[in-house]
Amino acid sequence: MTTLAVATKQLLERLHDPTVDVDAEFVVAPTSMEEAAEILAAAADVGQAVAFYGAGTHRQIGNPVDADLVITTTAMNRIIDYQPDDLTVVVEPGVTLGELEAALTDRKLTAVLPETEPNATVGGVVAAGRSGYRRLRYGPTRDRVLQATVATGYGKVVTGGSPVVKASTGYGMTRLFTGSFGTLGLIGPVLLKLWSQPRATATIVVDDPEVARNAAYRPFAVLGTRGTGRIYLGGTKEEVEAQAEAIGGRSSDGLDWPQPHDPPLRLSFRIPARFVDEAVLAARDLDATGWVAQYGVGIVEAGYDRITSDGFAAARSWAESVGGTLVIEASPDDLRRELGAWGSPPESVELQREVKDRFDPAGICNPGILPGGI
Amino acid sequence: MARAVDELTALLGDDRVRDHPLDQHLFAKDAGLRRGGAPIVVFPESSDEVAAVVKIAGAHGMPIVARGAGTGLAGGAVPQEGSLLVVLTRMNRIFEIDEVGRTAWVGPGVVNLDLSEATADRGLHFAPDPSSQSACTIGGNVATNAGGPHCLAEGSTVAHILGVELVTADGSTVILGGEAPDTPGYDLRGVIVGSEGTLGIVTKVLVRLTENHLDAATLLMAFDTIEDAARTVSEVIAAGVVPAALEMMDKPMCVAVENFVQAGYPTDAAAVLLADVLGHPAGTAASIELLSDIAVRNGATSVRVATDESERALLWKGRKSAFGAIAQAAPDYYLNDTVVPRTRIAEVISKTYEIAERYDITLMNVFHAGDGNLHPLVSFDAAEPGMTERVVAAAREMVTVAVAAGGTLSGEHGIGFEKRDLMSSVFSPEDLDAQARLREAFDQDGVLNPGKVLPEGSRCFDWGPA
Amino acid sequence: MGWVTEWAPTKVELDACIDCGLCLPVCPTFQLTGDEAASPRGRLTAMRAVDEGIMVVDERFGEIMDFCLQCRACEVVCPSMVPFGRAMEGAKAEVVAQLPDARRAFKRSVFGRALRVRGLVTMASWMAAGAQRTGIAPRLPGLLGRIAGLRPIPIPVPSTRGRTWDPDGIPKGTIALFSGCVMDPWFSEVHVAVIQLLRTAGFRVVAPEKQTCCGALAAHEGAAYDAADMVERNVQAFEGFDTVVVDAAGCSAHLKAHAGGDGASLAARVVDATELVASLIAEGSLPTIDVDRGPVAIQDPCHLRHAQRIVDEPRAILRAAGYQPVEIDTHGMCCGAAGAYQLSHPETSDELGRRKADQVRTTGAKIVASANPGCEMQLRTHLDATVRVAHPVELYWEAVSEARVIAGN
Structure with a gap:
């Protein structure tokens, strides 16, 4: 065991010694996955709940977790293996999106992670299953996590997935880990599939995003914000120009992404794509200060100064009635405790619990953060 | 068993429950090499019927294996002896x-x-x-x-x-x-x-x-050496140009395919690359030019560009018939499905040919070069004494070479029976145990398609309270 | 117990299949059932199991083989080029030899024996003609039970056998006409069209007296020895003719496949009427009519499209007549007639017939062209009288004669 792991173990034993009366919270920053696994094993031994922390970008998503031990990924922040000729990269979880993208610019590549969260860590983005606006063209982040290493709740280092761009070799463990919010263990290094940046890009302001979407050929994104729609294009110069002309509207070079809404309150409607316009209405009815609607994807993220419980309940019930969810993505902890971060648990919740029990038998990893108290 | 047949017949009717030895024989394998055995074959037509079938199988302690059209190559739908085979082809709405x-x-x-x-x-x-x-x-x-x-x-x-x-x-x-x-x-x-x-x-x-794409072109590029073709692939990927598809076929494969489709595949080139450029009409010309330039720079002897829909369709028909066409060479074949990093294709392919030469077996190659998904394919006659053993040994060596180059066992066919025991060459015991945990979460008693994907004893670690 | 006849599927034929499954989607019976046992791959696996001694030719084997329509759509998509039709004829011969059964014996007597006895065919035709006129359908099993699909049969029942037709000028050459068994009495208009077109193109047409039924139906029903006899008789009857035109796709396919293999053989001299007429149009010996006659739905007989790979010619002929050929499906799915199949498996046959009729109706065309008598009867059975079913060569001849009348005026 490493010194840090030994020290953590000792601290945890004291903390859980019924004869000793201490109450402490502490944060550890392991430098390797093996070390993280040892710490998790020690925590599992005493039943100590653990939370995981990168940059804290997504800390307000999910049910609030009460954990005195926090494992942070800040000491695992290297780009381990960059293979531009194979369009792959292996990164440790503490690397920020800004750092990663900067490292990829030499060959004009991108990992297609959320465009507006440069300070978020790769580990955090993968754990939260966050995708950027370009998912309309490139698919969600989980499609590009080819391999992932996790320190499990039972204290072992496990690698899932395959180190190549295409595989049907064993179970889709990367799918399981991506978006698991650390409930199965700490997400460590991941191997990501990269795309090349197109030679030309453009942002076109349009009146009706849905109409414009049908006129565009595989746009990066089609977004609606208060009072305006934007369509984002990428490709060769000729391709972008031809499309911009076909779509009409005001066109400018480059990709001008809307900034997400800062807390206090942010809600995310996740609904079938055909209900985006209705979701925008529902978001407005709750007095949103602003929103970004992703056409063709089915996400409307809206910011609020305050919401009423009744209005929120009605909006959530509408979202669920069309087969979607209304998720609180930022709020004071109390509000998420009161309203529930996720809404009704999915019908597979029992299966999910079976999975959780096998990867975190002691129930120490971010306990309760997911729907159904998982 | 007879009771299970009765209950299933009561549920589905005579016509959709089979237990004649000849039916058992017909459903005992897929498009791969292995044969299993299912004493009962059923054809449900709805989710409810599937659920009821699963319950009946459970009550009689029969493992359950699902099957579609049986075109799999890794034995995923080959029933372990004693299984109830659930054929889903009628659920085709x-x-x-x-x-x-x-x-x-x-x-x-x-x-x-x-x-x-x-x-x-x-x-x-x-x-x-x-x-x-x-x-x-x-x-x-x-x-x-x-x-x-x-x-x-x-x-x-x-x-x-x-x-x-x-x-x-x-x-x-x-x-x-x-x-x-x-x-x-x-x-x-x-x-x-x-x-x-x-x-x-x-x-x-x-x-x-x-x-759907708005514009399409298919490029057929011929090369004098496999290495030239493989280098072209690596350079295309490195250039950040991702064509819609980028396939490679070697000479023996081109000959077999051309014999079937007559699409104009060159039969004298050592290798050809087939690339699809799909997209917006304003963009395809530039992509075609870029791909051609890279190919010519790497020694392409000819580049044919097909933009006519029927010409494209014929070229692709050739590519997609490749596995079947090899039967023209010999009655049996063994197919690998490894994936390697796109930077290592040339090296791994040439080692594969060396192995084939050493074992004195006929090797053909047709594969998804763009994503490094290799399909070395050995054509042989199992009736020849000792041949099958030699082929299997050679195929294992080819897998080892791919894994050593940072690759994996299967890109798209799956593990099934076929590569199950090779899983430990790419996963640690801890990795396999984690996968076994996942499986256990869904199927505690191991009744669903037993014997597939994970090698025996994967779940050998028992850490912490479960 | 394995195989007992010389016709049995061979190891070479069976080994060609590598189980890839690409044949499944084009197989009509697999499409209807989703059942491996009703697929070409399954049938070959069953044959291989017998060949290897794992299974025997039992009732289930017979059932599986009998369920095959022998449309040979699987051969077209088979990259291993398995000679499925040949193997299946062999398997059927084995079924007949090893499983004596009244139903099969009856079919054998009809297709193996009766069809080559001209008197019997003529008698049956008289009865059918009578039934068409009186509305009283004889309670007979067999083809007569399905006379709804027949064209009106002229009385007296016509025959081409033993006759010769000369062109107006000096003949460019002589072409032999294959009269067929039921083509002669039941589809005489098609023979007339072929004969008149060949005369127009400058040929003498001869229908040898000694010819007989081609034997395709016998071969499909496992009456392999009878089929071989019939082929032999036809080989003799057509000796000395460089070109033998056959205007029923099932017959031309069978003669091409079975009447010898070398260049001088009958097989090499047989030409389907659609091929011959299309080539005469292409070389300018027959005219292209510049009139818009509207759409014609195309139904490709399996033994034209799959067995002979003749696809373009019927379309070219229709275009030359002024029609616009309209496709009805991509793979040329069998209409379900399949020779005697409509008698042995009426449910499957009817289902396929209904589907085919629906495809034709969807096009809105008022004419559907089919170059085989079995398909024609099936289409007519499943379509109402508002849609005409005709041979493409027949439609072309009508257009040519109409154009002549106009030119004459």
Whole structure:
């Protein structure tokens, strides 16, 4: 065991010694996955709940977790293996999106992670299953996590997935880990599939995003914000120009992404794509200060100064009635405790619990953060 | 067993329950080499019937194996002895198509190509296009996380499945994923894809449909050496140009294919590359030029550009018939499905030829070069004494070479029986144990497609309270 | 017990299949049932199991083989080029030899014996003609039970055998006409069209007296020895003719496949009427009519499209007549007639017939062209009288004669 792991173990034993009366919270920053696994094993031994922390970008998503031990990924922040000729990269979880993208610019590549969260860590983005606006063209982040290493709740280092761009070799463990919010263990290094940046890009302001979407050929994104729609294009110069002309509207070079809404309150409607316009209405009815609607994807993220419980309940019930969810993505902890971060648990919740029990038998990893108290 | 047959017959009728030895024989294998044995074969027509069948099998302690069109190559649908085989081909309805959301709910028995044909008038298609796409079912695609040439740009099946209805080991039915993005909780939908029928039986599939391209061209590039072709692939990828598909075929393969389709494949080149450039009309010319330039720089002896739809279709028909066409050379074949980093293709391919030479076996190559998915294919006659053993030994060596180059066992066919015992060459005991834990979460008693994917004894670690 | 006849599927034929499954989607019976046992791959696996001694030719084997339509759509998509039709004829011969059964014996007597006895065919035709006129259908099993699909049969029942037709000028050459068994009495208009077109193109047409039924139906029903006899008789009857024109696709396919293999053989001299007429049009010996006659739905007989790979010619002929050929499906799915199949498997046959009729109706065309008598009867059975079913050569001849009348005026 490493010194840090030994020290953590000792601290945890004291903390859980019924004869000793201490109450402490502490944060550890392991430098390797093996070390993280040892710490998790020690925590599992005493039943100590653990939370995981990168940059804290997504800390307000999910049910609030009460954990005195926090494992942070800040000491695992290297780009381990960059293979531009194979369009792959292996990164440790503490690397920020800004750092990663900067490292990829030499060959004009991108990992297609959320465009507006440069300070978020790769580990955090993968754990939260966050995708950027370009998912309309490139698919969600989980499609590009080819391999992932996790320190499990039972204290072992496990690698899932395959180190190549295409595989049907064993179970889709990367799918399981991506978006698991650390409930199965700490997400460590991941191997990501990269795309090349197109030679030309453009942002076109349009009146009706849905109409414009049908006129565009595989746009990066089609977004609606208060009072305006934007369509984002990428490709060769000729391709972008031809499309911009076909779509009409005001066109400018480059990709001008809307900034997400800062807390206090942010809600995310996740609904079938055909209900985006209705979701925008529902978001407005709750007095949103602003929103970004992703056409063709089915996400409307809206910011609020305050919401009423009744209005929120009605909006959530509408979202669920069309087969979607209304998720609180930022709020004071109390509000998420009161309203529930996720809404009704999915019908597979029992299966999910079976999975959780096998990867975190002691129930120490971010306990309760997911729907159904998982 | 007789009781199980009676109960199943009461449920499904005579016509949809089979136990004659000849039927058992016909359903004992897929398109691969292995043969299993299912004493009972059933043809349910609805999710409810599947659930009821699973319960009956459970009551009689019979393992359950699902099967679609039986075009798999890794033995995923080959029933372990004593299994109840559930054939899903009759569940082939397209339930609904959402044009705005670009999704469709379909039965697992829908044939891959039929789905694309059914959505063509809406300008949409189902992107995964395995070579068997005219015959294979969506359910089978989900089971193996099937690929195909055009997965280079579009991603494998998992990127195109948004939800599934699953009948679990205990016969209950649950929906995983759905039309809305990012369903809260674990992405069990993503886990089901590629799980080869070991986590449940998929009875309905919500697929993502992809916008059809507006313009298309297919390039056929001929080379004097395999290395020149492989270098071209690496350079294309490194240039950040991702064609819609980038396939390689060597000389013996071209000869066999040309004999069947007469599409004008050169029969004197050491290797050809087949590339599809799909996209917006304003962009294709530039992509064609770029690909041609790279090919010529790397020694291409000819570059043919097909823009006519029927000419393109014929070239692709040749590529997609390749596996079948090899039977012209010898009655049996053994096929690998390894994937290597795109930077290592030339090196791994040449080692593969060395191995074939050393074992004195006939090797053909036809593969998805763009994503490094190699398909070294050994053509042989199993009747020749000792031949099968030699072929299997050579094939194992080829896998070892690919794994040593940072690759993996299967790109799109799955593990099944075929590569199960090679899993420990790419996964540690801890990794395999984690996968076994996942399987156990879905199927405690191991009744679903036993003996597939994970080697015996994967779940050998017992850490902490379970 | 294995195989007992010389016709049995051979190891070479069976080994060609590598189980890839690409044949499944084009197989009509697999499409209807989703059942491996009703697929070409399954049938070959069953044959291989017998060949290897794992299974025997039992009732289930017979059932599986009998369920095959022998449309040979699987051969077209088979990259291993398995000679499925040949193997299946062999398997059927084995079934007949090893499983004596009244139903099969009856079929054998009809297709193996009766069809080559001209008197019997003529008698049956008289009865059918009578039934068409009185509305009283004889309670007979067999083809007569399905006379709804027949054209009106002229009385007296016509025959071409033993006759010769000369062109107006000096003949360019002589072409032999294969009269067929039921073509002669039941589809005489098609013979007339072929004969008149060949005369127009400058040929003498001869229908040898000694010819007989081609034997295709016998071969499909496992009456292999009878089929071989019939081929032999035809080989003799057509000796000395460089070109033998056959205007029923099932017959031309059978003669091409079975009447010898070398260049001088009858097989090499047989030409389907659609091929011959299309080539005469292409070389300018027959006219292209510049009149818009509207759409014609195309139904490709399996033994034209799959067995002979003749696809373009019927379309070219229709275009030359002024029609626009309209496709009805991509793979050329069998209409379900399949020779005697409509008698042994009426449900499957009817289902396929209904599907085919629906495809035709969907086009809105008022004419459907089919170059085989079995398909023609099936189409007529499943379509109402508002859609005309005709041979493409027949439609072309009508257009040519109409154009002549106009030119004459």
